[in-house]
Amino acid sequence: MNLPYQPVKNIIITDEELRSLTDAIFNRHRIDFTGYEQQSLRRRIIRAMGVFEMENIHELWVRMLTDQSFIYSFMDEISVGLTAMFRDPILWRKIKSLLNEETIANTHLSIWHAGCSTGEEIYTMNIVARESFNKQQIRTWATDISRQAIDIARRGEYHQLKLNEYERNYKEYNLHGSLKWYYQRHNELLVMDKELRRHVTFDYHNLITDSFSYRFDVIFCRNVMIYFDNDTKLKLFDKFYNALNPGGLLIIGFYDAVMPLIDDRKFGILDMDAKIFIKLEEKGAVD
Template sequence: MVELTNEELNSLNRVILTRYGIDFTSYETGSFKRRVARAISVFNLESVHSLWAKLLKERDFIYPFIDELTVGLTAMFRDPILWISLKKVLRTYHEKDPIHIWHAGCSTGEEVFTMGILLDELNLASQAKALATDLNQGAVKAAREGKYRKQVMDEYIQNFREYNSVKRFESYYTPHGDTVCFNQSLIRHVEFQNHNLIMDKMEQKFDIIFCRNVMIYFDTATKLRLLQQFYDCLNPGGYFIIGFYDALVPLIDEKKFEFFDLNAKIFRKI
């Protein structure tokens, strides 16, 4: 795999920012180098220079390139302890209509469908209004479709059983060949959009914001800026949910957020 120098990475970032207006300079350097190196391999390119040239010559190449850079790792009912705790959160909103939810960095939609199942179980789907966003256009398209490979279903089923040992997970999807299709009724309340967390503003207000295992890729200054953005976007008493690997707890301002459930990584706006 190609090894990038800091100078090569900085040059590439300048090309992308100047030509396409997309800023990757806030990404943690080591992680971003690995992702660019992987993309060079995936697209059968020889070097950083050949990638740089392709980005300059082929304007549409930026889309598959970004999709490769921002591939997310997620799963249905990932970290069951979170979803068990989140039921307590949702029960506090039984009298609220609508319940505004933001899935920031929704990836391929596993989290969005998981939330849809919780809302369905608690009879809150008709009260919910969610926004699911991601920079990766391919991921947003996949999230809308809700089609996942059968080979990952064993993991998803096991996660669901830890969350709910009574109900059958199979009732939420239909098998089709080597894929399964989740019921579109689970995301009837969701609007999907492409959105760049670093560069695009968010003017809406929300009761619940998810941003799980996304900020792990950003430097400390960007993490702090995004934490402020999420704080500003939350309604008073709203909930902010991070990933188990984001390593954000030391950066959380306890004057702005209280720990609702530290084990589940759920915080509440003060």
């Protein structure tokens, strides 16, 4: 669980300081920030400094140099994700409809949750699949750059304070069901049904720099690309295109303002409201 945020006043990180910091992190830990939108990255670093009660960039440098394990806590704060169970119910109603219509592969379904954060989206997808008429066997790869987030996702444990929001979202998706069917209470935690993660592989993965050898029917990458510059977004779209099976679906976030960057020779719009795109067979493309 992320640490409480302590507002920081009057911290300024110059372009030179930002470059020096990211270069040092790359040289020391091989974590590459070159694709991040610079203003967004600067704000997130200042936010992390507030969490760790640092008053200037020098304190951050000292901590980086003297505490080898600090990078993990630092990256957990830099990569704080916006997620919730059944967030954007219109999306999940549409996915259930696609499953029932067999628009998505109807027996075996391979899914990549790219930048899965703490995992609420993974459990949501598996609940939707369980509630569809066609019972697909789903294989899921869930990845994130935050090791803390991956650990939370793997455990499937969430604080009960989130329950009202999750229940409200679920009811917008399915008025006649109940989210209570899918979790147990343990003290102050909601523990998701372990069957919902039985075919899920959780991995640390840098979306920008790390390679992989899997192919997928569906890729979720929701509200992740807002932190990247346009060149990196274009590279990610190529990566997703090559990672999708023919006719596969790419699902982006409602706040990912990337429409001008999407190549309409590679991706068609399946549902604009739900931000679902379908892989097209681009003439001359290497699949």
